[in-house]
Amino acid sequence: MKKILNLLVIIPLFVLNACGQSNNKQKNTTTKTIAMENVISKPENPYYSNTDTKKLNVPNAEWKKILSPDLYAVAREADTERAFTGTMWKSETKGTYYCATCGNKLFKSDQKFVSSCGWPSFFEQTSKESITFKDDNSYGMRRIEANCGRCDSHLGHLFDDGPEPTGKRYCMNAISLDFVPDGVVSTSGDFETVVIGGGCFWCVEAVYQNLDGVKSVYSGYAGGTVENPSYEEVSTGRTGAAEVVEITYDKTKTNLDEIFKVFFTVHDPTTLNRQGADVGTQYRSVIFYKNENEKKVAQDLIKDLNNEVFSNKIVTTLEPLKKFYKAEEYHQGYYENNKNKPYCEMVIQPKIEKFEKVFKNRLKKK
Structure with a gap:
């Protein structure tokens, strides 16, 4: 997981001030909702995602159970569909093209051109990681095979007879592509x-709201032996409960891997039972x-971080969730309601700024 290094650039900020108890009870700030990005749902394919870019290593035996026979033949056995199949090769509809096997984003319609070859053709890919290449010397020809950068499925071939500005022609099998027109949004997440839990729940809540x-995101308590504990009880440290947040997320727009990467970026997971002065x-x-x-x-992310990022061992505990107890109302949206308080300015705001810097392309649009 080398990509983690691009996300977790430096060891998280150390907290300097204690999480103070407050009785400043104010109404929670309403979170704005925004339209979702174009997405495709394939419940029969557990590896399919339009947002997850983590490399897949799935054996063909597993893909064969999931993919249709025609898609499997092209994607996993490098077969080629007949030219001029369907309308995708000449379509000029605006939208986005994804890998039909794993959902990886491959092309935008403004990178497409109508070619006389009879297969969907593009002159550029969306990012350098979206498609990978290797030599193909089959059938007595020397060609460059184009494969999905996430699942390594066969897409087609790359040629040097395309239009400017690249001069390339990505000759793709239509069956290897999923297409979503611009303006189409999912009706439900x-x-x-x-x-x-990563220290004071005010800090963690404020980060994930962005x-x-x-x-x-709701602040609350989990773990321990006391049912529905109060803030005062948890603060004694004798209940066994931890200050936590419950995050509800849309799996079509983010994923567990990203949630955890943010988590390990904005707090120090190498200090046992403390965050700064807490x-x-x-x-x-x-x-x-x-x-x-x-x-x-x-577990997988912690293993990678221990090997590649943190010099001190991560002490984050993994505990089965028995029940989440929502904290008192005045804790909800605490940062939004108390931005001018010293703790918010000195402790929470720097964490938000670090998150916004590292994950600048993943911020909610305001």
């Missing part, structure tokens, strides 16, 4: 929740997982 794809088990770095998938995603 595919929502999931995750519960995490991540695109997050529907809501000390105690209630401030421990913790991920409360609901299922084995959440646990594995967290």
Whole structure:
């Protein structure tokens, strides 16, 4: 997971001030909702995502269970569909083209041109990582094979007879592409929740409210032995509960991997039971997982971060989620309601600024 290094550039900021108790009870600020990006839903394909760019390593035996026979033949066995199949080759409709196997974004319509070859043709890919290439010497010809940068599925071939400004022609199999016209948005999101704790919940809540794809964030408590504990009880450190946030996110716009990357960017996961001046088990770095998938995603990321980013070992605990208890109302949206207070200016604001710098392309549009 080398891409993590681009996200987790430096060790997270250390907290200098304690998370003070407040009785300033104010109404929660309403979170604005925004239109979703173009997305495609394929419930039969658990690897399909229009937002996740993490490399896949799925065996063909697994793909064969998921993909249609025609798509499997082209994507996994490098077959070629007949020219002039369907209308995609000559379509000039504005929109976005995705890998039909894994959902990876490949082309925009303004990178497309109508070619006489009979297959969808493009002169440029969306990013240098979206498509990879290798020599193809099959059938007594010397060609350059184009494969999806995420799932390594066969897309077509690259030739040097395209139009300016690149002079390239990405000759693609239409069956390897999914197309979504501009202006089409999903009518309902595919929502999931995750519960995490990284010190004072005011800080964590304020950061995630700015991540695109997050529907809501609530401060609360999880873990421990006391049912529905109060802030005062948790603050003693004797309940075993941690200050946490419950994040509800749209899986068509963000994913668990990104949620966790933000988490490890904006707090220090290498200090046991403390964040800066906030000390105690209630401030421990913790991920409360609901299922084995959440646990594995967290374990894999922690392993990569220990190897590539942090010099001190990550001490974040992975604990099964029993129940999330929402905190008192005056804790909800605390930063939005108290921006001028010293703790917000000195502790929370720097975390938000770091998040906005590292994840500048993933901010909600205001």
